[in-house]
Amino acid sequence: MEHLPAFLTLVIVISVARFFGMIFRKLGQPSVMGEVLGGIVLGPSVIGYFFPGFTETVFHPESMVFLKHVAEIGITFYLFVMGLEIDLPRLRHSAKSAVLISQVSILFPFALGLLLAWQIFDQYAPAGIGHLEFSLFIGVSLSITAFPVLARILADSRFHKTSLGDLALTCAAIDDITAWCLVAVVTGLLKSSMGGAGLTIVLTAAYVLVMLFVVRPLIGKIIPRIEKSAERLPQAALAIVVLGALGSATITHLIGIHAFFGAFLFGAVIPHNSLIAKDVTDRLQDFVAILFLPAFFALTGVKTQVGLLASGEHWVLCLIIISLAILGKFGGAFAAAKISGNSTKDSTILGLLMNTRGLVELIVLNIGLSVGVLTPTLFTMLVIMALVTTFMTGPLLKWVDSKPTVGSSF
Numbered sequence: 066m067e068h069l070p071a072f073l074t075l076v077i078v079i080s081v082a083r084f085f086g087m088i089f090r091k092l093g094q095p096s097v098m099g100e101v102l103g104g105i106v107l108g109p110s111v112i113g114y115f116f117p118g119f120t121e122t123v124f125h126p127e128s129m130v131f132l133k134h135v136a137e138i139g140i141t142f143y144l145f146v147m148g149l150e151i152d153l154p155r156l157r158h159s160a161k162s163a164v165l166i167s168q169v170s171i172l173f174p175f176a177l178g179l180l181l182a183w184q185i186f187d188q189y190a191p192a193g194i195g196h197l198e199f200s201l202f203i204g205v206s207l208s209i210t211a212f213p214v215l216a217r218i219l220a221d222s223r224f225h226k227t228s229l230g231d232l233a234l235t236c237a238a239i240d241d242i243t244a245w246c247l248v249a250v251v252t253g254l255l256k257s258s259m260g261g262a263g264l265t266i267v268l269t270a271a272y273v274l275v276m277l278f279v280v281r282p283l284i285g286k287i288i289p290r291i292e293k294s295a296e297r298l299p300q301a302a303l304a305i306v307v308l309g310a311l312g313s314a315t316i317t318h319l320i321g322i323h324a325f326f327g328a329f330l331f332g333a334v335i336p337h338n339s340l341i342a343k344d345v346t347d348r349l350q351d352f353v354a355i356l357f358l359p360a361f362f363a364l365t366g367v368k369t370q371v372g373l374l375a376s377g378e379h380w381v382l383c384l385i386i387i388s389l390a391i392l393g394k395f396g397g398a399f400a401a402a403k404i405s406g407n408s409t410k411d412s413t414i415l416g417l418l419m420n421t422r423g424l425v426e427l428i429v430l431n432i433g434l435s436v437g438v439l440t441p442t443l444f445t446m447l448v449i450m451a452l453v454t455t456f457m458t459g460p461l462l463k464w465v466d467s468k469p470t471v472g473s474s475f
Contacts, residue, residue: 071131082359104366139357148332169401174393178204211423249322265321
């Protein structure tokens with residue numbers, strides 16, 4: 066059967082992603098999760114299972130290479146925009162309780178992930194991957210909270226712009242920053258020897274400090290001049306900002322960690338409420354979401370092969386992973402929130418919100434598959450975990466919020 070042109074493959078991918086996104090939005094779920102499911106439907110788990118010729122015709126090697134490049138550009142800009150949404154001054158305002166909640170909600174699932182990795186290493190670790198790298202990555206995979214998906218869930222709830230909502234967003238932002246640092250450590254270990262990894266970690270720390278204490282103040286001085294001279298960012302300034310994100314991504318890639326981290330970091334050092342942040346977000350966000358992200362969802366869908374979970378043992382492990390992820394994330398956030406003085410109901414809500422993984426988790430999992438620390442089977446299990454823990458957030462949040470604060474368990 067003749068292969069479809071790569072551009073036509075992209076048209077199919079975007080159409081299916083938008084269709085499922087619309088359905089999920091009407092069901093009260095984040096549209097991004099519908100788009101993820103649309104990618105999985107297009108892959109070998111659904112359409113490819115019933116019509117094997119479809120996968121060969123639509124997702125042939127040439128189109129896969131095309132989608133891979135489109136997806137990498139898209140995720141780079143997506144994480145740059147996500148960094149622009151990080152409000153660093155807000156982190157300082159609620160830093161005390163937010164740091165405790167976010168770090169406990171990372172450490173608890175991270176520890177459970179390490180224990181799980183130790184148990185399954187012999188059966189599920191790829192050949193040539195050491196205990197340390199495998200364990201660290203499984204720990205990171207269970208520790209993610211998706212800041213952008215959580216922000217969208219909050220925007221559709223009564224917690225938008227409340228103190229509890231601000232606390233949840235701050236915790237998620239700190240979670241994201243910590244998670245990307247952990248991914249940087251793992252990829253540094255994978256790409257070099259232990260000594261080389263140490264150098265990579267030192268260079269990464271130095272680069273983060275330069276971005277925070279040199280680049281950020283410099284941008285802060287430039288911004289007032291731009292905002293005085295124009296109400297909208299000139300094209301030349303927009304080009305410089307985009308080149309800055311790509312340049313930062315290139316530097317982190319050369320250091321030995323993933324380029325995505327550099328783009329995210331560059332976005333994070335630009336003041337959240339500045340003209341640059343608002344204008345760049347307005348110009349890039351929809352374009353990236355409509356054109357680039359569906360390509361990433363399609364690639365994730367093609368790599369997610371539910372058929373690989375062919376035995377009861379596989380499904381039992383998948384359920385264990387889901388259970389540990391929920392226990393670690395919800396339990397850690399709930400306990401830390403209670404210790405910080407929040408009510409049982411507010412602590413429950415924070416625990417549910419921090420259990421949202423979404424697109425950030427899928428990005429991290431794709432990195433793990435691309436660098437060889439995950440097998441396709443384990444990748445599929447972790448994708449299912451990401452989807453389940455994200456889908457459950459919205460309905461459970463509405464259920465818990467409907468319970469009266471006084472005279473009930475909440």
